[in-house]
Amino acid sequence: GQQLNQSPQSMFIQEGEDVSMNCTSSSIFNTWLWYKQDPGEGPVLLIALYKAGELTSNGRLTAQFGITRKDSFLNISASIPSDVGIYFCAGLNYGGSQGNLIFGKGTKLSVKP
């Protein structure tokens, strides 16, 4: 079946640093979504992308829909402590019928000790 490869699996951040993560697939997707999961909570939608090449921002977060439609990137600028959590990418390939979201395994952001 379709799979998403999300990297890195985990990373440590120091306040003020910029953070980058990405998601790749061997399949084409029509929609890319990025979610954040805070500890003890369910994932919450951050950004949705619908067009190849699209660049969308939400505050300090910027996400891009790759030109090949097989990848997506999420950048966080000037990270703050509340950015810690797990970030999931999700892709959707739909034709004439409802498809299900495919989720990456997540990137866990932690604070540098």
Add this chain to the structure above:
Amino acid sequence: NAGVTQTPKFRVLKTGQSMTLLCAQDMNHEYMYWYRQDPGMGLRLIHYSVGEGTTAKGEVPDGYNVSRLKKQNFLLGLESAAPSQTSVYFCASSSRQGAIYGYTFGSGTRLTVV
């Protein structure tokens, strides 16, 4: 503005016991989903429903059953719990227009099977 509500939030079961997890949504969504989340495994789809009275298997359906008798509720059942079913379970829902607008998730049920 409840969104998706899951009950219970925590549960400890003994091996072989049964239980039902309840998911309720108040957004009039057509589609509902059950996921499990395990460390390093991401979110794996157990079962889903595209409407009242319909259910379908996801990626990891074995050991679980579901029912969607009412549009707003989606029940996940474990008939005979096993330690391998220790996990955090998430319910989600989406509109008929589909997942292009993303799923809305509940806050999860943490289940431990001993």
